[in-house]
Amino acid sequence: MDSQLLQYLPVLILLLVAIGFAGSTLALSVILGKTGRRTATKDIAYECGMLPEGPGSARMSVKFYLVALLFVLFDIEVVFLYPWAVIYKQMLRENAALILGGMVSFLGVLFVGFLYALKKRAFDWTR
Amino acid sequence: MDAIYYLDPTTQFVLFSIVKIVVAFVITLTFVAYAVLAERKISAWIQDRVGPNRATPFFAQYLPVIGPALVRLGIFQPMADGLKFLLKEDFTPAYVRKVYFWLAPALTAIPAFMTIAVIPFGSTLGNPNNPMVIADLNVGILYSFGIVSLGVYGIVLAGYASNSKYPFLGGIRSSAQMISYEIAMGMSVVAVFMVIGDLNLSKVVEYQGANILHWMAWKQPLAFFIFLVSAFAETNRLPFDLPESESELVGGYHTEYSSMKFALFFLGEYANMIAASAMMVTLFFGGWAYPWGGGAAQGFLGGVGHIVCFLVKMLVLMGVFIWVRWMFPRFRYDQLMDLGWRRFIPLALVNILVTALVLAALND
Numbered sequence: 001m002d003s004q005l006l007q008y009l010p011v012l013i014l015l016l017v018a019i020g021f022a023g024s025t026l027a028l029s030v031i032l033g034k035t036g037r038r039t040a041t042k043d044i045a046y047e048c049g050m051l052p053e054g055p056g057s058a059r060m061s062v063k064f065y066l067v068a069l070l071f072v073l074f075d076i077e078v079v080f081l082y083p084w085a086v087i088y089k090q091m092l093r094e095n096a097a098l099i100l101g102g103m104v105s106f107l108g109v110l111f112v113g114f115l116y117a118l119k120k121r122a123f124d125w126t127r
Numbered sequence: 128m129d130a131i132y133y134l135d136p137t138t139q140f141v142l143f144s145i146v147k148i149v150v151a152f153v154i155t156l157t158f159v160a161y162a163v164l165a166e167r168k169i170s171a172w173i174q175d176r177v178g179p180n181r182a183t184p185f186f187a188q189y190l191p192v193i194g195p196a197l198v199r200l201g202i203f204q205p206m207a208d209g210l211k212f213l214l215k216e217d218f219t220p221a222y223v224r225k226v227y228f229w230l231a232p233a234l235t236a237i238p239a240f241m242t243i244a245v246i247p248f249g250s251t252l253g254n255p256n257n258p259m260v261i262a263d264l265n266v267g268i269l270y271s272f273g274i275v276s277l278g279v280y281g282i283v284l285a286g287y288a289s290n291s292k293y294p295f296l297g298g299i300r301s302s303a304q305m306i307s308y309e310i311a312m313g314m315s316v317v318a319v320f321m322v323i324g325d326l327n328l329s330k331v332v333e334y335q336g337a338n339i340l341h342w343m344a345w346k347q348p349l350a351f352f353i354f355l356v357s358a359f360a361e362t363n364r365l366p367f368d369l370p371e372s373e374s375e376l377v378g379g380y381h382t383e384y385s386s387m388k389f390a391l392f393f394l395g396e397y398a399n400m401i402a403a404s405a406m407m408v409t410l411f412f413g414g415w416a417y418p419w420g421g422g423a424a425q426g427f428l429g430g431v432g433h434i435v436c437f438l439v440k441m442l443v444l445m446g447v448f449i450w451v452r453w454m455f456p457r458f459r460y461d462q463l464m465d466l467g468w469r470r471f472i473p474l475a476l477v478n479i480l481v482t483a484l485v486l487a488a489l490n491d
Contacts, residue, residue: 007262007265008264009141009144010148010261010262011241011261013144013145014152014241014244015237017148017149018240019237021236021240022232022233022236022391025390025391026229026233026388026391028387029212029213029217030217032214033215034214035216036218038221043221043222044222045222045291045383046291046377046382047291047293048377057292058292058295058296060295060296063303064302067303067306067307067464068303068306071306071307071309074310075309078313078317081313081317081479082268082269082320082326085318086324086325086326088321088324088486089322089324089486089490090324092486092487096490100487103483104480104483107480114472118469123468124461124465125460125464125465126461
């Protein structure tokens, strides 16, 4: 097998072990666990002992969508930073202006976007 | 025992891997069980209480002095807890979304255990071809960030599957919090990798190996601080435990869960805490290297020494996790988001910029 792929074999084995562990403990608790009676009261959603009101999944604030959108944007930025970080020192010797200037301009553009989101009060949760 | 060295390298590699995985997995599970006990005991001491001191197995009475002492320390408590989790009623309420309800606990626990794969927990045990890391990936840190992100799915699914208001709110809060702090966390370590120049975590340890002065925590204190605080948010622990803030959401996303399904969430949380501590030890505190340095181990005992050194450093950081829990009040949600987005992200960016400039200045 290719040695690059072989590196990932232990990850696969660990995944199987983890899945096996999670699956077997869940199965064991079904087999060994006490079987109680199913009553109508027991099947009510827990709301501190009160009868549940309205649908189970309440409407949520649109802010959460905004966070998810911004996350996608900035997480991709972070992913782009890693390869740059790794070769940074090495590139400094060859072409310092390119490696530093390139990333400063990239971060600058993104920082403008960050300031825009800030100005639009996307991170302000008090409202 | 020597027969193993006559096998071809691939078979050897697979066999070594399986042994390492099983041992690491069992050790992690034990650590999780006793982290719960440590949490309860340390909480008790901080609050001037006694803590768990009752669980007594039948064989404790045959151990003359040690038996009662161990019982007082609560050493048998995790065993009793584990047994109880197995034997309690595993109730699936009628109103839940069944498939996701069963999937969510497994999806929380599995990524938590997967993170340990890339962490070098020791040098070698005498055989230089067999480093003490489960998977020595060249993309190390990217792998662990990827896996940590997967943990969000379990929590979101738990909130969605429960089809009930408290879990729903807990799940949605938790996901927003975890993805927010993931950015700050990811950005903070970029500066570390700029200094080191390799994403492989074994190389990271090697770089810091010389002695205590080479540890990354001194060279990148701001990165360490951001990483530490983000780790608290990522593992949903106080002062950022809004997803399960008892006083408002009962238990958050696991309110409707019982028995082993609940235990898997608990396990996942503590396994994440262990993984975060291990990651911090690797990135900022020299991994398995002794404070006075020394390089890779020559013999079996030296290797064990390195593993012990790693575990001790990890335990200290886990102690910090537990300690902080009782030192700070819980943040408000807007304060939490404010800290993550408006403080840490610009701060991490500035840290990257400063590191870049300093490295450029030093180069000439």
